[in-house]
Amino acid sequence: MPRLLPLVAAFLSLAFLAAAAAASAKEAPAYIAIGDSLAFGVGASDPATNGYVTVTYEALHRSERYRQRGLDLVNLGVPGATSSDLLLPGGQLERAVAEIRERQEDTSSADDNVEIITVNIGGNDLLALVTADSPCLADPQSTECEQRLQETLDTLEDDLTQVLRSLREAAPKADIVVLDLYSPLSGRGGAAELVADLVVRDINAVTERVVSDLELRVKFVSVHSLFRGRAAQLVSADNLHPNDEGHAVMAEVVLAAIESREPVFPEGLMTPAAAEETAQLPLGEGGLLPVSRDDESGGTSLPLFLAVAVPASLLGLAAVAGAYRAARGR
Numbered sequence: 001m002p003r004l005l006p007l008v009a010a011f012l013s014l015a016f017l018a019a020a021a022a023a024s025a026k027e028a029p030a031y032i033a034i035g036d037s038l039a040f041g042v043g044a045s046d047p048a049t050n051g052y053v054t055v056t057y058e059a060l061h062r063s064e065r066y067r068q069r070g071l072d073l074v075n076l077g078v079p080g081a082t083s084s085d086l087l088l089p090g091g092q093l094e095r096a097v098a099e100i101r102e103r104q105e106d107t108s109s110a111d112d113n114v115e116i117i118t119v120n121i122g123g124n125d126l127l128a129l130v131t132a133d134s135p136c137l138a139d140p141q142s143t144e145c146e147q148r149l150q151e152t153l154d155t156l157e158d159d160l161t162q163v164l165r166s167l168r169e170a171a172p173k174a175d176i177v178v179l180d181l182y183s184p185l186s187g188r189g190g191a192a193e194l195v196a197d198l199v200v201r202d203i204n205a206v207t208e209r210v211v212s213d214l215e216l217r218v219k220f221v222s223v224h225s226l227f228r229g230r231a232a233q234l235v236s237a238d239n240l241h242p243n244d245e246g247h248a249v250m251a252e253v254v255l256a257a258i259e260s261r262e263p264v265f266p267e268g269l270m271t272p273a274a275a276e277e278t279a280q281l282p283l284g285e286g287g288l289l290p291v292s293r294d295d296e297s298g299g300t301s302l303p304l305f306l307a308v309a310v311p312a313s314l315l316g317l318a319a320v321a322g323a324y325r326a327a328r329g330r
Helices: 006-024 052-062 092-107 122-128 145-171 188-209 244-258 272-278 304-306 313-325
Strands: 031-035 072-075 114-120 175-179 218-221
Touching: 031 092, 052 114, 092 114, 092 145, 092 218, 114 122, 114 145, 122 145, 122 188, 145 175, 145 188, 175 188, 175 244, 175 304, 188 218, 218 244
Parallel strands: 031 072, 031 114, 114 175, 175 218
Antiparallel strands: none
8 A cells, every 4th residue: 555655646746737737728719909098998987897898808708609618808908009019029919929829729728719809009199190299289281290190190001901910810710800090079179179080080091991901801890980979978088088988889889890790789878870870881081071171182181281270279189198198107
């Protein structure tokens, strides 16, 4: 009997290690969220529970698709992130691809791959136009301002294209959902609302152009029409991020895209006009009706519009952006 004790101890030790390994293995499929403060949940009363990513995750976790299988959430959203930040070493894209590959290479489970990825980005690219060093604050109709805008749009297009191509290559079977931007000032009135709508339109047009690449097989959802004229209802007190209702609206359109159905909103959370616009996606033109047109180019000239629509409105946007950055220490 004494001779058996070492064998018994070795067996128990191996059993313990195997149990520990099994406990740490990824056994459920995953949902990865990439983005900025919206993905993080800023604006919600509790970002950890009421942000659109978490609301989406909880609904999926309760759904028939995942009720038995389970679902892990990997939220990589970082407040203040720009499209270029996603590509930094150790940034969200690198971390997302690493998570995807780790799960694909994990032989302990056949059902632990990343199946859903959501991406929202571009808001902080837009806010870069109203930083203290932006030429658009000093002279909205300057060549420098026009160049800054075009550089911002070109950078966003290149960055988002690279992000989506990398994600699709790493996860060829995953549902990838990309959101556009809403205007946080829609319905507030005044020149600031018009400026915000115009710049958001340009940003959204870039996003639409990128996701229109059929090889990416990306699902595009527009939240702009849902927020149009409803900032007072759907935007938080910081005048920038969605409140709980705003995050709920975003979550529902993402869920509808993932589940290949029409969005269903609680009574009072959606106006009939907004619901009708949503059913007509893709909207084109960046999800916005033109505010002003340049007859020669067929598009809108931001510097020209700003010169007409009171440059001081940019200062209002800058104040909102500045307050946000101050609150998060950047």
